[in-house]
Amino acid sequence: MSAERPLDGHRILIFVEDAYEDLELWYPKLRLQEAGATVIVAGTEAETVYSGKHGYPCRSDAKIDDMNSADFHGLVCPGGWAPDKLRRSNKVLQLTREFHEAEKLLAAICHGGWIPISAGVYQNVRVTGSPGIRDDLVNAGATWEDASVVVDRHFVSSRRPDDLPDFCREMIAVLARQPVELKV
Helix, strand or coil, X not given: CCCCCCCCCCEEEEECCCCECHHHHHXXXXXXXXXXXXXXXXXXXXXXXXXXXXXXXXXXXXXXXXXXXXXXXXXXECCXXXXXXXXXXXXXXXXXXXXXXXXXXXXXXXXXXXHHHHHCCCCCCEEXXXXXXXXXXXXXXXXXXCCCXXXXXXXXXXXXXXXXXXXXXXXXXXXXXXXXXXXC
């Protein structure tokens, strides 16, 4: 691991579904890769092209149902309308809970917070997210803060695309503190 590539050896999972927020998936994906991480984008189907809210395509590398949290150091939940679809999947919720239980990075931006809410892992956690889901976050037991990024242990959250530089900086910082050896 070098100072320029602090995430060499790390593996990150990003969820995708139609109507994802284009920047909230692509900016973290590219920034994490730039920092040395291997990023796997998983959708409800493998090798399927999903369309972002603004029309940018994203081809999934894998199927969510085939993913194992033990194979990754962290999870990123982009926003858009995709999280509302994804949180209906038992496998998405199971993976999210497993990342939390293993104290691995669990990052959500904008409406991506719907996934940890539905997984039941935001109890007594400081977070931010889209003001549109503030009530959902609070009702899930989280403490909502109006900030560009909030870090609480292994949780990293942000509000919107304008917050992406802060979001990615803090995700990388949290991941860089984790050992490269995977915790099961």
